[in-house]
Amino acid sequence: MREKRLAVANLHPALKTWEEYVTEAARDGHTRSGMVLGIRMALLGLRQLGLDEPPQDHSLITVVETDRCLPDAVELVTGCRLGNRTLKHRDFGKMAATFVDVRTQRAIRIATKEAADRKARELFPAAEKEDALGRAYRVLTDEELFKSQWVLARFHPEDLPGAQPARAICIACGEGVSFHREVVCSGRVFCRACAGERYFEPC
Numbered sequence: 090m091r092e093k094r095l096a097v098a099n100l101h102p103a104l105k106t107w108e109e110y111v112t113e114a115a116r117d118g119h120t121r122s123g124m125v126l127g128i129r130m131a132l133l134g135l136r137q138l139g140l141d142e143p144p145q146d147h148s149l150i151t152v153v154e155t156d157r158c159l160p161d162a163v164e165l166v167t168g169c170r171l172g173n174r175t176l177k178h179r180d181f182g183k184m185a186a187t188f189v190d191v192r193t194q195r196a197i198r199i200a201t202k203e204a205a206d207r208k209a210r211e212l213f214p215a216a217e218k219e220d221a222l223g224r225a226y227r228v229l230t231d232e233e234l235f236k237s238q239w240v241l242a243r244f245h246p247e248d249l250p251g252a253q254p255a256r257a258i259c260i261a262c263g264e265g266v267s268f269h270r271e272v273v274c275s276g277r278v279f280c281r282a283c284a285g286e287r288y289f290e291p292c
């Protein structure tokens with residue numbers, strides 16, 4: 090019985106401190122300043138939503154507005170990930186994320202303050218920029234680092250975890266397209282690549 094309880098506990102880890110997450114990330118070689126900032130942002134998001142631990146039922150969706158360290162940090166802390174559709178990437182080029190509790194529909198968007206980098210350089214003027222940021226992100230307060238705003242976040246039903254993947258076939262390339270990502274032009278169904286959004290060229 091005790092072994093069973095321990096196994097369950099391991100599957101449902103409680104939140105750790107941000108320092109523990111940074112140490113955990115360092116084992117994978119992610120020690121950049123952005124990782125520290127992202128971990129702190131994710132923890133703040135959970136706290137703002139009143140969550141004592143990452144939900145295990147896919148009821149938390151996080152939208153990250155940049156790539157690089159932030160998605161990794163969010164996945165580490167919240168368990169949200171692309172593979173189960175609880176992590177969304179909207180590439181706005183911003184160090185910002187929105188944490189959405191789909192049970193309550195409460196959502197908090199957290200963005201890094203522009204002044205945070207300046208404060209970091211002021212705190213450690215002799216350090217190289219990346220080093221100064223990494224050290225400053227460990228000592229600045231949440232209020233100095235972030236601004237938060239309650240928002241209304243809407244998702245299409247097909248974007249939610251567990252949605253059944255509707256499927257269409259592109260008439261140009263013959264490839265299947267799931268989750269209503271197809272484009273209809275003059276009644277004809279295309280994938281987004283064939284409709285003009287292709288990021289590659291055949292060679």
Ligand SMILES: [Zn+2]
Pocket residue numbers: 259260261262263264279280281282283284
């Ligand atoms: Zn196509």
